[in-house]
């Protein structure tokens with residue numbers, strides 16, 4: 001069912017510093033900082049030949065990554081995102097297998113303008129999983 005690895009998201013406290021690490025030390029193709037107030041994060045997109053890395057920094061009061069950074073003060077891998085052809089069909093299959101879909105179960109428009117869902121880490125090997133409509 002799942003297809004390509006769309007991105008790996010890494011939560012950081014200082015996104016400018018993290019962007020420099022990827023641009024200068026790792027020599028990657030790194031975007032400017034993009035504030036996404038509707039998602040409570042600022043993002044930097046690192047484009048690799050076969051996937052992307054997204055650097056996430058908290059933005060605003062109720063950032064969804066604030067608690068994660070409290071637990072992981074040095075930052076860390078926050079989620080992985082897999083592409084699916086049909087996000088509602090994927091959701092229904094997962095629900096039928098007993099997996100927990102976060103929120104109200106309806107896909108939301110994610111950081112790339114496509115429908116996404118998040119799946120409970122306890123059902124997926126301790127990793128928060130994002131599904132994105134390909």
Ligand code: CO
Pocket residue numbers: 007009054079081130
């Ligand atoms: Co993501």
